Amino acid sequence: xxxxxxxxxxxxxxxxxxxxxxxxxxxxxxxxxxxxxxxxxxxxxxxxxxxxxxxxxxxxxxxxxxxxxxxxxxxxxxxxxxxxxxxxxxxxxxxxxxxxxxxxxxxxxxxxxxxxxxxxxxxxxxxxxxxxxxxxxxxxxxxxxxxxxxxxxxxxxxxxxxxxxxxxxxxxxxxxxxxxxxxxxxxxxxxxxxxxxxxxxxxxxxxxxxxxxxxxxxxxxxxxxxxxxxxxxxxxxxxxxxxxxxxxxxxxxxxxxxxxxxxxxxxxxxxxxxxxxxxxxxxxxxxxxxxxxxxxxxxxxxxxxxxxxxxxxxxxxxxxxxxxxxxxxxxxxxxxxxxxxxxxxxxxxxxxxxxxxxxxxxxxxxxxxxxxxxxxxxxxxxxxxxxxxxxxxxxxxxxxxxxxxxxxxxxxxxxxxxxxxxxxxxxxxxxxxxxxxxxxxxxxxxxxxxxxxxxxxxxxxxxxxxxxxxxxxxxxxxxxxxxxxxxxxxxxxxxxxxxxxxxxxxxxxxxxxxxxxxxxxxxxxxxxxxxxxxxxxxxxxxxxxxxxxxxxxxxxxxxxxxxxxxxxxxxxxxxxxxxxxxxxxxxxxxxxxxxxxxxxxxxxxxxxxxxxxxxxxxxxxxxxxxxxxxxxxxxxxxxxxxxxxxxxxxxxxxxxxxxxxxxxxxxxxxxxxxxxxxxxxxxxxxxxxxxxxxxxxxxxxxxxxxxxxxxxxxxxxxxxxxxxxxxx
Numbered sequence: 001x002x003x004x005x006x007x008x009x010x011x012x013x014x015x016x017x018x019x020x021x022x023x024x025x026x027x028x029x030x031x032x033x034x035x036x037x038x039x040x041x042x043x044x045x046x047x048x049x050x051x052x053x054x055x056x057x058x059x060x061x062x063x064x065x066x067x068x069x070x071x072x073x074x075x076x077x078x079x080x081x082x083x084x085x086x087x088x089x090x091x092x093x094x095x096x097x098x099x100x101x102x103x104x105x106x107x108x109x110x111x112x113x114x115x116x117x118x119x120x121x122x123x124x125x126x127x128x129x130x131x132x133x134x135x136x137x138x139x140x141x142x143x144x145x146x147x148x149x150x151x152x153x154x155x156x157x158x159x160x161x162x163x164x165x166x167x168x169x170x171x172x173x174x175x176x177x178x179x180x181x182x183x184x185x186x187x188x189x190x191x192x193x194x195x196x197x198x199x200x201x202x203x204x205x206x207x208x209x210x211x212x213x214x215x216x217x218x219x220x221x222x223x224x225x226x227x228x229x230x231x232x233x234x235x236x237x238x239x240x241x242x243x244x245x246x247x248x249x250x251x252x253x254x255x256x257x258x259x260x261x262x263x264x265x266x267x268x269x270x271x272x273x274x275x276x277x278x279x280x281x282x283x284x285x286x287x288x289x290x291x292x293x294x295x296x297x298x299x300x301x302x303x304x305x306x307x308x309x310x311x312x313x314x315x316x317x318x319x320x321x322x323x324x325x326x327x328x329x330x331x332x333x334x335x336x337x338x339x340x341x342x343x344x345x346x347x348x349x350x351x352x353x354x355x356x357x358x359x360x361x362x363x364x365x366x367x368x369x370x371x372x373x374x375x376x377x378x379x380x381x382x383x384x385x386x387x388x389x390x391x392x393x394x395x396x397x398x399x400x401x402x403x404x405x406x407x408x409x410x411x412x413x414x415x416x417x418x419x420x421x422x423x424x425x426x427x428x429x430x431x432x433x434x435x436x437x438x439x440x441x442x443x444x445x446x447x448x449x450x451x452x453x454x455x456x457x458x459x460x461x462x463x464x465x466x467x468x469x470x471x472x473x474x475x476x477x478x479x480x481x482x483x484x485x486x487x488x489x490x491x492x493x494x495x496x497x498x499x500x501x502x503x504x505x506x507x508x509x510x511x512x513x514x515x516x517x518x519x520x521x522x523x524x525x526x527x528x529x530x531x532x533x534x535x536x537x538x539x540x541x542x543x544x545x546x547x548x549x550x551x552x553x554x555x556x557x558x559x560x561x562x563x564x565x566x567x568x569x570x571x572x573x574x575x576x577x578x579x580x581x582x583x584x585x586x587x588x589x590x591x592x593x594x595x596x597x598x599x600x601x602x603x604x605x606x607x608x609x610x611x612x613x614x615x616x617x618x619x620x621x622x623x624x625x626x627x628x629x630x631x632x633x634x635x636x637x638x639x640x641x642x643x644x645x646x647x648x649x650x651x652x653x654x655x656x657x658x659x660x661x662x663x664x665x666x667x668x669x670x671x672x673x674x675x676x677x678x679x680x681x682x683x684x685x686x687x688x689x690x691x692x693x694x695x696x697x698x699x700x701x702x703x704x705x706x707x708x709x710x711x712x713x714x715x716x717x718x719x720x721x722x723x724x725x726x727x728x
Contacts, residue, residue, distance in 0.1 A: 129176075
């Protein structure tokens with residue numbers, strides 16, 4: 001049955017008469033009359049537990065229990081830790097070191113905390129006050145779900161009632177806690193946004209609603225591209241300050257995302273590197289840590305004090321960001337971690353996985369990492385200057401600066417790592433690639449540290465300390481790495497030499513000299529040998545062989561070049577044939593119809609070649625990497641060019657012979673045309689010339705010498721003859 005409840009001035013309300021059974025309704029009415037409204041907290045907590053997947057505080061449905069729920073909210077890539085609890089009783093058990101606190105006030109009993117003595121005023125989550133009928137519905141739902149005797153007495157009616165009341169309870173609490181609720185933040189009321197009401201976890205809801213508060217409280221907090229986790233902190237702390245692992249692509253990306261925004265790393269030619277000691281000391285969060293140490297008289301400062309101070313506005317670093325700052329200070333030897341057992345963790349042991357729960361505090365380093373004598377030895381190893389050990393001290397800063405400046409100058413002149421990066425990937429085998437990567441991490445770091453010392457960014461003793469650390473304080477280690485660097489240098493030098501050799505050989509023609517060709521073969525193989533096993537000695541040998549090849553090839557080329565391009569005798573022979581009767585006749589007849597066009601083109605090409613047989617350059621004076629003369633001479637044509645006069649003569653003779661044969665084969669037609677031409681000619685000389693040629697053709701053919709008029713008449717007759725034959 002449907003019950004209509006009409007109240008004056010309000011819309012009618014509808015309710016179900018449960019299963020039409022007055023007995024269950026009366027029993028519920030009697031039961032809820034004996035239950036205080038405070039018991040609704042259990043139903044509210046149940047609603048939270050089902051509505052929000054991460055709401056651990058709501059899973060305890062005991063109305064007298066107020067255990068807080070710890071929760072982390074992601075903001076600007078950091079995790080802001082806080083607590084959510086029901087009522088004021090839970091406030092006493094909430095953590096002391098939190099970025100935020102939310103108190104749920106289900107019955108409107110809590111006043112504003114904006115003027116409280118707390119460093120961070122709690123946020124009050126105020127559900128909308130429940131209406132009388134809503135309270136009754138929730139109380140009935142409480143009875144139905146807690147009184148087992150109702151199930152025995154009313155059976156299926158109870159199950160149906162529980163279902164309908166559950167739906168009603170969800171709608172009621174959704175309205176009260178989400179749709180019409182308010183968050184009181186620093187004295188101001190905020191309605192939950194549509195986005196906040198739609199999420200299914202408390203952490204997401206609070207992240208949306210508390211973000212403006214964080215923006216106001218912590219405007220100077222850096223922005224990370226993605227959320228930072230303890231795994232990211234561990235990776236940076238254990239590997240970024242270890243030269244052997246520093247240049248890993250994964251570590252470099254983590255450093256870019258997290259360490260750079262904190263001011264702990266900067267870009268260099270070798271990738272991201274830790275900032276210098278002076279720059280680190282100017283980072284505000286690092287300055288605060290060192291200030292706390294100094295104000296405490298150099299004693300151990302508890303880690304919770306550090307956490308509390310660095311979490312304050314306007315920066316408010318989150319826990320993981322603070323740990324990155326502390327790790328950077330340990331790596332720079334400005335502080336040491338102190339465990340609960342009193343053990344120290346310094347730069348040397350920073351590459352071990354840090355268990356942050358074991359760290360009790362921080363302190364100034366107890367002593368220098370290396371003795372003065374050891375630093376002197378390392379100064380000698382780095383600079384290869386034994387006078388440092390002879391004097392037994394490194395106090396002379398100018399001497400150290402000069403020695404380090406020489407080292408940097410030599411390093412930049414060799415430019416090994418940059419040259420290696422320029423090598424094509426397909427030329428680099430995996431073994432060489434691994435060596436280069438290791439050299440980049442060790443000597444790349446060494447160069448950065450030495451340059452920082454020369455520029456005054458870090459003290460010289462700190463520079464030497466870092467270098468000793470990077471080579472594990474092992475003389476054999478630095479010598480081994482030097483050997484690897486030398487191998488990379490040999491490889492790069494070999495590749496560059498191979499490129500020069502290959503470029504030169506690609507321009508050189510094949511010769512008939514066995515010695516030159518043997519040198520060429522050895523040089524071709526050099527590149528492959530260098531890829532697999534680079535060697536300074538092989539580079540030297542290849543350089544010498546290349547010099548020999550260039551010298552012998554140049555001489556071979558010069559001798560043949562001069563025999564052709566600078567030969568007076570060859571030019572005289574060419575002039576003689578070009579001015580001969582044969583060429584005069586060829587030049588005249590090659591213009592006539594019926595002459596072999598291909599033969600005429602070949603003769604013209606040979607004539608142009610003959611005209612170009614002159615060069616004033618000496619191939620011995622050519623640029624070092626140019627094995628040919630600008631005149632265009634090529635070895636492959638040298639033999640043919642020496643026979644050029646004979647080739648011109650043979651081409652002319654062959655063309656003339658074929659032309660005469662053509663005239664003889666067509667003499668009847670041509671003779672008839674010539675006679676007709678003679679009769680029709682108005683010019684007596686032309687008529688006589690045509691008749692004379694017409695009589696020659698059947699008898700002896702065309703003579704070698706014709707005058708200009710005869711050639712003109714023969715051309716006109718040939719044109720007409722070949723045109724008629726084409727039409728036929």
